[in-house]
Amino acid sequence: MHADDENDWYDWMLLAQAGDAHAYNKLLASLSRAITSYVVRRFGNVEFADDCVQESLIALHEARHTFLPGRPIRPWVFAIVRNRAIDMLRRQQRRQRLFAVDIDDPMLPVADAAPEAHADDRRESADRVLEALPPPQRQALELTKLMGLSITEAASRAGISAGAMKVRVHRATRAAIRAVEADRE
Amino acid sequence: MRSRQEELIAKLTADLTPVKTAPPPLRVAGLWWLGSWLFVIVVTLLTGPLRPGAFVDLLTSAQFAAESLVGFFAAALIAAWVFEDSIPGTRRRGLLLLGLAAVASWLIAYVVGLEYPALEPSMAGKRAGCVLQTLLFAAPPMVAGIWLTNRNYFPLAPLRSAALIGLAGAMLPALFMQFACMYDPLHILRFHILPIPGVVIAGVIGAWVARRAFGRRRDLLRGRRG
Numbered sequence: 001m002h003a004d005d006e007n008d009w010y011d012w013m014l015l016a017q018a019g020d021a022h023a024y025n026k027l028l029a030s031l032s033r034a035i036t037s038y039v040v041r042r043f044g045n046v047e048f049a050d051d052c053v054q055e056s057l058i059a060l061h062e063a064r065h066t067f068l069p070g071r072p073i074r075p076w077v078f079a080i081v082r083n084r085a086i087d088m089l090r091r092q093q094r095r096q097r098l099f100a101v102d103i104d105d106p107m108l109p110v111a112d113a114a115p116e117a118h119a120d121d122r123r124e125s126a127d128r129v130l131e132a133l134p135p136p137q138r139q140a141l142e143l144t145k146l147m148g149l150s151i152t153e154a155a156s157r158a159g160i161s162a163g164a165m166k167v168r169v170h171r172a173t174r175a176a177i178r179a180v181e182a183d184r185e
Numbered sequence: 186m187r188s189r190q191e192e193l194i195a196k197l198t199a200d201l202t203p204v205k206t207a208p209p210p211l212r213v214a215g216l217w218w219l220g221s222w223l224f225v226i227v228v229t230l231l232t233g234p235l236r237p238g239a240f241v242d243l244l245t246s247a248q249f250a251a252e253s254l255v256g257f258f259a260a261a262l263i264a265a266w267v268f269e270d271s272i273p274g275t276r277r278r279g280l281l282l283l284g285l286a287a288v289a290s291w292l293i294a295y296v297v298g299l300e301y302p303a304l305e306p307s308m309a310g311k312r313a314g315c316v317l318q319t320l321l322f323a324a325p326p327m328v329a330g331i332w333l334t335n336r337n338y339f340p341l342a343p344l345r346s347a348a349l350i351g352l353a354g355a356m357l358p359a360l361f362m363q364f365a366c367m368y369d370p371l372h373i374l375r376f377h378i379l380p381i382p383g384v385v386i387a388g389v390i391g392a393w394v395a396r397r398a399f400g401r402r403r404d405l406l407r408g409r410r411g
Contacts, residue, residue, distance in 0.1 A: 019203035028194040054193055061197045063339035065204040066272050075274030083273070083341040150397045 005030065010073045017064060028057055035081050043085070055084040095146045129179045137172035144169050207272070207337050214268035217333055218261060221326035225357045228322055229365045236310025239364035248303035252294035253363055259287030260356035267330065267349045271338030288352070295378065298370030306369035315366045316376040319358045323384045326354035331392055343396060344389050351388025355381040 009030065015023035032053050039049035059080050067076050130138050136158070143154035144165075155165035243250045262284030269275050294303075312318065330350035340346040362377040 016201065017204050017206060019201060021198050021201045024201050025194060025198045028197060032190050032194065050189065053190055057190070057193055057197060059339075061200070063273060066207045066339045068206055068209070068272065071272075072274075075276065076272070077274070079274035079341060080339075152398065 005034070006072070006074050009077070013064070013067050013073055014069060017067070028060075031060065031077060032057060034077075038078065038081060039085060048088070052081070052085050052088055055088060056081045059084050091147055126180075129176050132179055133172055133175055137168055137175060140165060140168035141172045141176065210268035210272055210275075210338065211265060213333055213337060214265045217268070217326070217330055218264055221329065221354060221357055224325055225322050225361050229318070229358065229361050232318060233312050233365065234310075235364050236366065236368065239310070242304055242368075246303050248294075248298075248301075249363075249368075252291065252298070252303060253360065255287055255294060256291040256356060256360045256363075259284055259291050260353045260360065262287055263349055263356075264330070264353040267346050267353065268334060268338070270342075271334040271340040271346060273339055273341055288356075291356075292378065295370045295374050299374075302368075302370050304368045306367075306371075308367050308369075310365070311367040312362070312365060315362055316380055319355070319362060319377050319380045320383060322358035323351075323355035323380070324387070326357060327351045327384060327388050328391070330354055331388060331395075343392055347388040347392030348385050351385040352381065354388075355384035 009027060012020075012023040012027035012030075016027055035053045035056050036049050039052045040046060043049065043052075060077065063080060067073060130141065133141065139158060140154065143149045143157055144151065147154075149157065151162050151165050151169070154169075155162040158165060158168075160168075243253065262280060266277055266281045266284055269277050269280065327347075327350055330353070331347050334340050334346050334350065335343065359373075359377040359381060362373070366372075366377065
């Protein structure tokens, strides 16, 4: 990143704080490129970088009032990006744990394949179950169980009430359990 | 066709409203500090008298004055760091280390006091229920600190912030009990300082529950402080 970019970001951010949409658009476009490059360089995963940019831009948007004039913008931006990236990695780990295989589970069909193969099978199976759910239910499970959002946060993301989100999560969980049981049989 | 990022940028741009920049964190920390002290002093005075001659001891015992001042500055440094840290990208590790070192010195002063007390230990001025009062008087400063940091800023480690503001908040009544309750380092350690970890844990749990219940992420497209 060049110092010029940083100066531009600084100017655009001050304008954006005053409500200048054009400057904000330029800022976010420039930041998304810089964040992509940063995340790819650090984590080497383009798909992850794409999600990370999305999360980071949303966080930057929410936090834009905390950028204080006179302070450097780069540490402010990348502190938020690093925080989002770490959050996402934690969520991924949570997801892996959720779908992890208990290889000692006597109910599981034990074949001659390696445990890793079973783990992969189970993850694929879990992904299949999720895919088979109606989109609103799938979204409800993804937001609450995989991304770890609260019911209120998830409801806000989905644009529905918290009560409706609770019902959706409940139905989705039951449908997923039924699908997993059917899969086992 | 537009990419996901372009779509998001378009949405966020469309959602843009002018925002008022957050107030300088040290100014808010200072207000929190003054308000919290005022609260602690007033409720302590409302619930009982001060130890006779407590403030005179400040002038007559350098050790007593030192342990009081170290605690006073320790809590101030921790509070300043928490508010500064609630602005992303602010690096004031030195301030935190200084604050934690001051907290450690404050604790060590009482441990040393077990053998070499600053004042002659006595039951004079003993306050009934000082442990409960320390806990209760710490709660409003802690809640106010958590609310102020989350309302005005964007703490990236909100649970750590809650723990540290709980520490700073709980140190205030613990410190003021130096003047409002009996002086005996063992009593101070057991009944004024031991409640502090409880307040810290309560702060973390409270912040966690509040985040789960209310969530910081409001409807993005409605904006936060438009």
